[in-house]
Amino acid sequence: MTDPVLLKYAARNTPRYTSYPTAPHFHAGVDGATYAGWLGELTPDHRGSLYFHLPYCRVLCWYCGCHTRASLKDGPIDRYLDRLEMEIDTTAALIPHRQKVDHLHWGGGSPTLVPADRMRRIMALVRDRFDLQPGAEIAIEVDPRTLDDARAAALGDTGFNRASIGVQTFDPDVRRAINRIQSFEVTKACADRLRGNGVSAINVDLVYGLPKQSLESCIETVDRVLELEPDRLSVFGYAHVPHMKGHMRLIETGDLPGTEARIAQAQAIAERLVAAGYAAIGFDHYARPGDPLAERQRTGHLHRNFQGYTTDAADALIGFGASAIGRLPQGHVQNTADIAAWEKTVAAGDLPVARGCAYEGDDLFRSEIIERLMCDLEADLGTLARKHGQPVPNPDLSELEADGIVRRDGDLVVINPVYRTLARIVAAAFDKRLMAGNAKHSVSV
Secondary structure (H helix, E strand, C coil): CCCHHHHHHCCCECCCCCCCCCHHHCECCCCHHHHHHHHHCCCCCCCEEEEEEECEECCCCCCCCCCCEECCCCHHHHHHHHHHHHHHHHHHHHCCCCCEEEEEEEEECCHHHCCHHHHHHHHHHHHHHCEEEEEEEEEEEECCCCCCHHHHHHHHHCCCCEEEEEEECCCHHHHHHHCCCCCHHHHHHHHHHHHHCCCCEEEEEEEECCCCCCHHHHHHHHHHHHCCCCCEEEEEECCCCCCCCHHHHHCCHHHCCCHHHHHHHHHHHHHHHHHCCCEEECCCEEECCCCHHHHHHHCCCCEEECCEEECCCCCEEEEECCCCEEEECCEEEEECCCHHHHHHHHHCCCCCEEEEEECCCCHHHHHHHHHHHHHHCEEEHHHHHHHHCCCCCCCCCHHHHHCCCEEEECCEEEECHHHHHHHHHHHHCCCCCCCCCCCCCCECC
16 A cells, blocks of 8 residues: 555655755846856865756657757767867856866766767866866666667776766666667676776666556566666656656646556665665665765765766756756856857857846845755754854744644754655755745656
């Protein structure tokens, strides 16, 4: 029988809190000129992180909520990469020093579409313009269907040490229903190819709540994934938003699991991974106990950004590419998602920022409360209030307390680990910008 508390809250729409303020509150009042000013205020004491977005795939997966498009031709990708190099130059020139970088991440789309020689060239440019630190985490999202020997060798040669492999599911019926044909054999060959070239840290992405997905197929997928011996796993609930992503209309709504089935799938995956020795991280990640992610969680130094749970504690996350989001000490910025507009702006030597949000009032205070709840499943409101010079917030948690989701001991708010998947619900209580019933956000489980 499904836990009635989970059933009560699972379908509620809440932000994923990869930022605060969240992306729906970004606005055009923050533009390229704003961003240029913020970059100019960075100092050598600020630690940096870089994100590069490639919004292209060979074939569009129907479940995908990312900013991407399909291209069977190399021409658009080559032109995009030309502009990406220009954006790197323009942005780096606005920082008064050679920015130290501890984390670098390529996402998409399918960044493994970047040809081997081009990846070497871009990474050489990045190392010239930025000061990548010894021991920096250099990561990339990988589509196993596009990673050949040459590309894998280029990743190893240019210093990549972590890769996230998109799996989602191994069920052939589900794969056909989401237009992602990818076998276990192809995936295993990809993992072996990466490790053979020195990209030794492997993450795997899984998705539940997909069309035609069953409890049994989720368990079977996890069992096959465990054969790959990943260091980390991300387990996401599919968000069906055809009003935002038109290609999702190709998915038959009647094939989607209901709320009870989604809960059962999420729980079964969690139980399987914990039984296999993985530590639960936040509400949807898992890691080997010796992995840096698990170590950071144990010491209270885990963080959350647009890639999910992370060890990245950078003061400045600098984004490159169409739709890329950045976070600086002053606030957030996001590049235009329109590739043509992005290319035109970059070619003119300008920053392609379309919107953003400057921190104001108690934003940083609430941001840290939400991050600690999402990462640690608890937050000491008194300690954080003193740190930020703010009064202790007192949102109405009575319903959550009555349902056993959270308890409050003085200024300490603690989420019941049984209900870790509802961490977003608790965090939302401290989000003063959240509008009730905002359908722009995904369901909680």
